[in-house]
Amino acid sequence: MPPRRRLAAAPPGTKPLSKRSSATRGAPTRGKKGRDAVAQNVNNKSDDGERDEEQEQQQEQQQEQQQEQEQNEDKEQEQDVNEEQEQNDDDHDEGKEKTKKQAEPLRRGPKRGTGRAARITKPTAAPAQKRIASAGKSGSGKTNATAKARSKQLDLDREATRQRDQSTAESSGSRASKRKREEVEDEDEDEEEEEELEEAPKQKKPRGGRSAPKKKIKVQAEEPKPVPTSAKSRDTNLKAASAPKTAPKKPAPRPRTRGPGARGAPFNEVPTKQLDVFVFGEGSSGELGLGSKKHDGKKPIDVKRPRLNHNLKGVVALACGGMHCIALTHDQTILTWGVNDDKALGRDTFWEGGTRDVDDEDDSEDEDDTGVNPRESTPGQVDLSVLPEGTKIAQVAASDSASFILTDDGWVYGWGTFRGSDGIIGFSEHARIQETPALIPELKNITKLACGSNHVLALDLSGKVFTWGSGGQFQLGRKPISRLAGPSVGLTPQPCGRFTKKHRAVSVGAGSYHSFYIDSDDQVWAWGLNNYSQTGLSENTGEDDAMVLQPQVVTSLQDHKVSQVVGGEHHSVACTTEGKLLTWGRVDGHQVGHPSSLFNRQNSVYDDNKKPRILLEPTAANGIKATFVAAGTDTSFAIDEAGKVYSWGFSANYQAGQGTTDDIEVPTAIENTAIRDRRIVWAGAGGQYSVIAAEAEDDEVKDKEVEDKEVEDNVPNGD
Known part of the structure; x- marks a missing residue:
């Protein structure tokens, strides 16, 4: 019998283990105030x-x-x-x-x-x-x-x-x-x-x-x-986020690669022969392009005779608008100068200067600065980034408030606006004023442009003539497609008649408010304002509201083979393949360039004072064999085979280039040192100024001309 195990005595101060605590010996017990200390084991059964x-x-x-x-x-x-x-x-x-x-x-x-x-x-x-x-x-x-x-x-x-x-x-x-x-x-x-x-x-x-x-x-x-x-x-943070940020620059329009404006096969000849440009006339609005300050001691305004424009180098083509000009250079740069009120220059010309005290006694007429806006009066470059790469410009054209360029592959770009009797009509259906060059998508395969005061003609390869702009005097030659559309109905280019393979146009021309085209049979067609018989037609001649609504054949020119026809405000000028110089229309400012003895009751209309007012039919001027003609508002020019330039008409602002403010009755050769012995190949005119161009020559010849010009400065009636 194993020895009887004895229980160990409990530590002093502890209570005897209860049955529950003995069943879980060694486990801590919970009292009212928390857990008690761990009880010790009282039995030791192991060895x-x-x-x-x-x-x-x-x-x-x-x-x-x-x-x-x-x-x-x-x-x-x-x-x-x-x-x-x-x-x-x-x-x-x-x-x-x-x-x-x-x-x-x-x-x-x-x-x-x-x-x-x-x-x-x-x-x-x-x-x-x-x-x-x-x-x-x-x-x-x-x-x-x-x-x-x-x-x-x-x-x-x-x-x-x-x-x-x-x-x-x-x-x-x-x-x-x-x-x-x-x-x-x-x-x-x-x-x-x-x-x-x-x-x-x-x-x-x-x-x-x-x-x-x-x-x-x-x-x-x-x-x-x-x-x-x-x-x-x-x-x-919100203030920082709302701080003004620099507005991103507006990206230039991208050139088109497909559809209208896309680069195509060239067919228009690109001019390459460089020209020397000569200007004369008033120039108070910068239309002469001579800048705003004196050059060689001469003011850039009131130029009486042709003066070489020192700001224009390498020019190959020009066009004159009412109060601005556009030029193309040999490196395909477009330059513009003159009035920019309606963005006809296609570039920014803002200028903060131009004011001075008229009562200041220190001011004198000898000051170098004329106060003209230098950004308008100095030729400036137009941004042509809208054109596809490789595009060449073949022609430039200008109306009173707009400018246009024609590319070698037949596309037309323009900027500015058109005006009517009630003010601005617009540039297109989508733009009232076009500030920079924009494609005119309705036109393609165009070969030639001609501008009036506020309308344009375009001839395409197939012989169709398109017109657009202001049609208040029926200068567009077509019926409006809507009676409710108003003047803007003419802003979209459309054909001005029915053209076929047998009836096709070969050339176009324009006056201020009337238009022309020459067909493949050498017939001249005309329409538009006709109050001075400027169309060559006799319909309602002499009446203030006389107009030719649609293109009609000018029968008075059927006996002439016309090669070029242009118009002023109330007169027209043409030249034939034989070199005849023909004029007709208003005569009271000597616009037609004929002596008073030519007019009679058979070929002219007289006013109440028994003075001739209108030359009814085209009449040839004697003594000139013309190859090129041009017309301003009331001034005209003709260039003969020898390269001499003749002018006649209104000259109150020296726009005839003859050094006088008197009207020039008959075509008179312009003679001064600047253009003497120079072959003139082009001429153009606006309202109060004119421009002519000669074939460029070597620098040595130019130096000699400068010396001769200095001598001529001492002669009366110099520029």
């Missing part, structure tokens, strides 16, 4: 071998319990950090100004991270650790029942910790949901930053003496978005 085995099991269990306690400790520490972060977020919701002060250290990282590291490195001892330490001091009196009791108690502790974590997570989720609803009302950027700050503390913190700032700095580097800002900082 020394069994005791050693139990001690090894207890040590393994203690190690496992320590690991579990460390995990619980980490969870509690993370929960503490989460609760601290949630408190900071709540503070942000209560006052945005206070949040900014809290967010500033968080953005920097190290200062705030140091505080958290101190909390992690110096945790308070948990009750479970105390229990384990107490149990570790129990010595060899522990049994399997004691180990089981401790294990059960640890399970209870873990369950309590899990429930506490779950409760805290639910509370945290509730607060996060509340913040999310509030942040939806704020900016999206603030919402993203709040989520970032909510996620950042959930990273597992290092144990022991290691601190967290480096980890925090790493998170900030990975997510560099700013934290939520206060109301003051948000206002600053």
Whole structure:
């Protein structure tokens, strides 16, 4: 019979173990004030071998319990950090100004991270650790029942910790949901930053003496978005966002690669022969292109005789509008100068100067600066980036308020506007004033352009004539497609008649308010304003509202083979293949260039004062074999085979180039040093100025001309 085991005496001050406590020997019991110390085992049933085995099991269990306690400790520490972060977020919701002060250290990282590291490195001892330490001091009196009791108690502790974590997570989720609803009302950027700050503390913190700032700095580097800002900082950001930004420059229109305007096979001849340009006339609006200051001691206005324009080099083609000019150079540059009120120059000419005190006694007529806008009076380049690469320009043309260019492959570009009796009509259906070059897509395969004051004619390869612009005097030669459309109905180019293979046009011409074309049978067709018989037709001649509505054959020219026909405001000029110079129309300003003895009751219409007013039919001028003709408003020019230029008509502003303001009755050769012995090949005129061009010559010859011109300056009636 084994010896009877005796119960160990209970330590002083402890109560005897109850039946329940004896069933769970070694397990801590709970009293009213908390858990009591762990009871010691009173029975020792094992021998020394069994005791050693139990001690090894207890040590393994203690190690496992320590690991579990460390995990619980980490969870509690993370929960503490989460609760601290949630408190900071709540503070942000209560006052945005206070949040900014809290967010500033968080953005920097190290200062705030140091505080958290101190909390992690110096945790308070948990009750479970105390229990384990107490149990570790129990010595060899522990049994399997004691180990089981401790294990059960640890399970209870873990369950309590899990429930506490779950409760805290639910509370945290509730607060996060509340913040999310509030942040939806704020900016999206603030919402993203709040989520970032909510996620950042959930990273597992290092144990022991290691601190967290480096980890925090790493998170900030990975997510560099700013934290939520206060109301003051948000206002600053809004002001910065609303600060004026430099408006991007408007891109130039791209050249077309397909459809209208696309580069095609060239068929128009491109001019290459360079010209010297000579100008004369009033020039007070810059239409002479001489600039705004004196050059070689001469003013750029009131030029009495032809003067070489020193601003124009390498010009190969020109055109004159009412008060502006356009030129093409040998390197395919377009230059414009003159009045730009309706954007006829196709470029910006804004200038803030041009004013002076008229009462200032210091001002004198000898001042170098005339006060004319230098950006208008000096030839300037037009941006042609809208043209496809490789495009060449074959012709330039100008009306009173618009300019046009014709390419070698038959496309037409223009800018400016058209005017009618009531003001601006528009440039096209889509643009009232076209400031820069734009394609006219309705026109293709065009071979020639001709401009009146406010209308244009275009001839295509098939022999059709298109017209567009102002049609108030029926100068478009076609019926309006709508009675309700008003004057703008004529802004779209359309054929002015029926053209076939048997009836096709070969040339076009225009006066201010009337038009012409020459057909393949050498017949001249005319239409438009006819109050001075400027069309060559006798319909309602002499009446103020006399008009030819549609193209009609000019029977008075059937006996002549006309090669070129042009018009002024109320007169017309033509030349034939034989060199005849023909004129007709208004005569009271000597526009037709015939002596008074020519007029009679048979060929002219007289006014109430018994003076001739209208030359009814084309009449040849004697003594000139013309090859080229041109007409301004009331002034005309003709160039003969030898390259001499003749002028006649109205000359109140020196636009006849004869050095006088008196009208020139008959065609008179222009003679001065500037153009003497020069072969003139082109002429043009506007309202109060004129331009002629000669074949360019070597610099040595030009120097000699300058010397001769200086001598002529001392002669009366010089320019």
